[in-house]
Amino acid sequence: MRFKTDLKNIRTFSKLAAALNSLEKIAWIRLDDDTVRFTVIPEVGSQVWASLSADLIFDNYQLQSNEPANTINLELPLAPLQRALRSAINSHNANLRLTKKDGAPMLSMVIHTMTKDSGGPNPAAPHSRPADDDDDNDPFNNPSPFPTEPLELQMKREREKIITQDIPVRVLHPDTVETIMQPKVREPDxxxxxxxxxxxxxxxxxxxxxxxxxxxxxxxxxxxxxxxxxxxxxxxxxxxxxxxxxxxxxxxxxxxxxxxxxxxxxxxxxxxxxxxxxxxxxxxxxxxxxxxxxxxxxxxxxxxxxxxxxxxxxxxxxxxxxxxxxxxxxxxxxxxxxxxxxxxxxxxxxxxx
The missing domain is CATH 3.10.150.10 (DNA Polymerase III, subunit A, domain 2)
Structure with missing residues (x-):
């Protein structure tokens, strides 16, 4: 079983996670070759059945399993997903992959951002020297028309910052998700x-x-x-x-x-x-x-x-x-x-x- 992808349209994905999290804390995600489906079924209240084209939020999408259409079913908490996506909104690159840590399945989001560091040594203050008779005739020695100002150099360097956010998940067996059926309603009036x-x-x-x-x-x-x-x-x-x-x-x-x-x-x-x-x-x-x-x-x-x-x-x-x-x-x-x-x-x- 393998799932790895880059993220795109992160802002839209983040808004979706926030909307789902406002209704329920746990969601079922079904991944296949073409589609990402989110299902939220609270004990009381509105049910959510969301279907997104995989290329709306994913890029370089890699999915592999023994199920038809390489289907993978995951159960995950929405709050950690929302927090991770919020951290990734201003990143220049973010990817998501299914992995294991200490034997427990995880969705690991790796976020690459650029930060600027300010630094660099300031030059030493001008040093003095003994005065001589020629100083009075040196126009550049007169501080009044040409005041001496300290020179301060600010060197700004971009550095890449990598943040990893781990989201605990549960891999669902196909027999388990067969019981999660979208309710049928009659044709709308x-x-x-x-x-x-x-x-x-x-x-x-x-x-x-x-x-x-x-x-x-x-x-x-x-x-x-x-x-x-x-x-x-x-x-x-x-x-x-x-x-x-x-x-x-x-x-x-x-x-x-x-x-x-x-x-x-x-x-x-x-x-x-x-x-x-x-x-x-x-x-x-x-x-x-x-x-x-x-x-x-x-x-x-x-x-x-x-x-x-x-x-x-x-x-x-x-x-x-x-x-x-x-x-x-x-x-x-x-x-x-x-x-x-x-x-x-x-x-x-x-x-x-």
């Missing part, structure tokens, strides 16, 4: 491109904070210390509208975005004719036909941290069932896929129930 996630997160957090404050006040007045996390109601239609709503016993507030895009589906990737697809039915039903899901406010806020990846986000709503977010991560060339399920780009898949 609505698919819509979300507004900027940082904007959506700011409003969602405001709603959640308001709900918690109201609930705490109500609980105190009734001597009840139990406060449940608030649920946010997310709705979308096939006419470019997204609605975020909070409803409690004392509150009912709504924020609506209009003019959003409902991407076209690729008929070749559908299991049914396009005219029979649920989204077509919702489109023909008009603007008042909404698909709705309810999500935990705090969990939803953590999910929206994926906004740091700066990709295009398509939300797929299965009415009263599930919400799936496809986050399309652009390659370094800036190209991002066009339609839902576009195989030409990398995507991060999140499920919220």
């Amino acid at each position: 609505v698919h819509i491109q979300l507004p900027p996630l940082l904007q959506l997160k700011a409003i969602s957090d405001r709603f959640t904070k308001l709900a918690l404050t109201t609930a705490s006040t109500s609980s105190s007045s009734h001597n009840n210390i139990v406060t449940k996390d608030p649920k946010l109601e997310l709705s979308a239609n096939m006419h470019g509208s997204l609605r975020l709503r909070l409803r409690t016993e004392t509150l009912d507030i709504t924020s609506v975005w209009d003019g959003l895009e409902n991407p076209e589906l690729d008929p070749s990737q559908l299991a049914m004719p396009l005219e029979e697809h649920p989204s077509t039915v919702f489109r023909e039903a008009g603007r008042d036909k909404w698909a709705t899901v309810r999500v935990d406010g705090k969990d939803w806020s953590r999910v929206l941290s994926v906004g740091r990846l700066e990709g295009r986000v398509i939300a797929c709503f299965s009415d009263e069932h599930a919400l799936i977010l496809y986050v399309y991560v652009p390659h370094s060339s800036g190209g991002v896929g066009g339609g839902v399920g576009d195989g030409g780009c990398c995507y991060l898949l999140r499920l919220v129930f």
Whole structure:
């Protein structure tokens, strides 16, 4: 079993690790000849199924195992990975390899950075000599028009600094990962491109904070210390509208975005004719036909941290069932896929129930 690679797009990789770490502390990574898959399945909350093209974050990619497509499955803690990537952001070279230390498997990240050292001797101060009669006639001996200044030489040399970060991992047997199955959901009723996630997160957090404050006040007045996390109601239609709503016993507030895009589906990737697809039915039903899901406010806020990846986000709503977010991560060339399920780009898949 062998895995060795250089890192590229380290900033994107670091943002991905940070987004995953905000949801769960442990991830399963599946490496094969072409793809890197990250899976995060917490006991409660959103599940993450991320699939990236290997050439998005790796270069000189070397992978070898006895499994089909040279597959290697690893379980690793996300916090050490995030710290190592953060250290490598400003490096001129970083590589990653699977190794063993004291018999335990490790992902070893070697980071090469350049540092500048200042130094070098200062020349000695000018020495004096006995005066003679010619000094008065020597214009260069007069300190007033030509004051003597010490000369200070600063020699700056670049030196390479090598940092090694070891990330403990567990190599998973193929029989173990067979039980890790991506959940199947029905075809979405609505698919819509979300507004900027940082904007959506700011409003969602405001709603959640308001709900918690109201609930705490109500609980105190009734001597009840139990406060449940608030649920946010997310709705979308096939006419470019997204609605975020909070409803409690004392509150009912709504924020609506209009003019959003409902991407076209690729008929070749559908299991049914396009005219029979649920989204077509919702489109023909008009603007008042909404698909709705309810999500935990705090969990939803953590999910929206994926906004740091700066990709295009398509939300797929299965009415009263599930919400799936496809986050399309652009390659370094800036190209991002066009339609839902576009195989030409990398995507991060999140499920919220």
